[in-house]
Amino acid sequence: MSPVIVLVGPPGSGKSTVAGELATRLGVPHRDTDTAVETEAGRPISDIFVDSGEAHFRKLERAAVSAALQHDGVLSLGGGAILDPETRAELAGHFVVFLDVTLGEAAKRVGLGTSRPLLLGNVRTQMKNLMDARRPLYEEVAALVVSTDGRTPADVSDEILQKL
Numbered sequence: 305m306s307p308v309i310v311l312v313g314p315p316g317s318g319k320s321t322v323a324g325e326l327a328t329r330l331g332v333p334h335r336d337t338d339t340a341v342e343t344e345a346g347r348p349i350s351d352i353f354v355d356s357g358e359a360h361f362r363k364l365e366r367a368a369v370s371a372a373l374q375h376d377g378v379l380s381l382g383g384g385a386i387l388d389p390e391t392r393a394e395l396a397g398h399f400v401v402f403l404d405v406t407l408g409e410a411a412k413r414v415g416l417g418t419s420r421p422l423l424l425g426n427v428r429t430q431m432k433n434l435m436d437a438r439r440p441l442y443e444e445v446a447a448l449v450v451s452t453d454g455r456t457p458a459d460v461s462d463e464i465l466q467k468l
């Protein structure tokens with residue numbers, strides 16, 4: 305079995321919320337790689353970055369993606385998971401949706417009080433750098449690109465289900 309739908313996109317694009325909505329509507333489980341990593345490590349992602357570094361987090365994330373892809377359901381990936389070439393290769397053959405969002409909207413959703421380690425400092429600048437560098441990778445793995453700007457999770461889910 306393999307996931308029905310995999311959601312990718314930058315932080316603040318709405319992956320977890322939309323994945324939850326889709327899973328409820330389809331009556332399938334929702335898995336999230338950030339949650340899986342935190343459960344496996346027994347500590348929050350921000351602590352993993354501080355104590356063990358980003359490279360260690362990426363290793364845990366790589367394993368979490370592989371494990372989650374063995375199961376049926378809806379899977380939301382951490383925003384940087386697609387940086388790993390093995391992850392990108394494993395996504396081939398799955399229905400991958402890139403949740404697109406403008407910089408302003410993403411920065412607003414993530415907020416100044418973010419606990420995301422890669423966005424500390426100037427959220428808007430860090431976010432722009434991440435989005436510019438990763439856009440080609442999100443586009444590479446995705447079969448469908450859906451904008452989430454100014455839209456409810458229900459509306460975004462409707463569009464995805466119409467194109468499934």
Ligand code: S3P
Pocket residue numbers: 313314315316319338349381382383384385420421422434
């Ligand atoms: C990251 C995004 C986060 C989380 C970690 C790294 C990134 O997930 O995996 O902080 O590299 O963009 P979200 O996209 O769910 O915020």
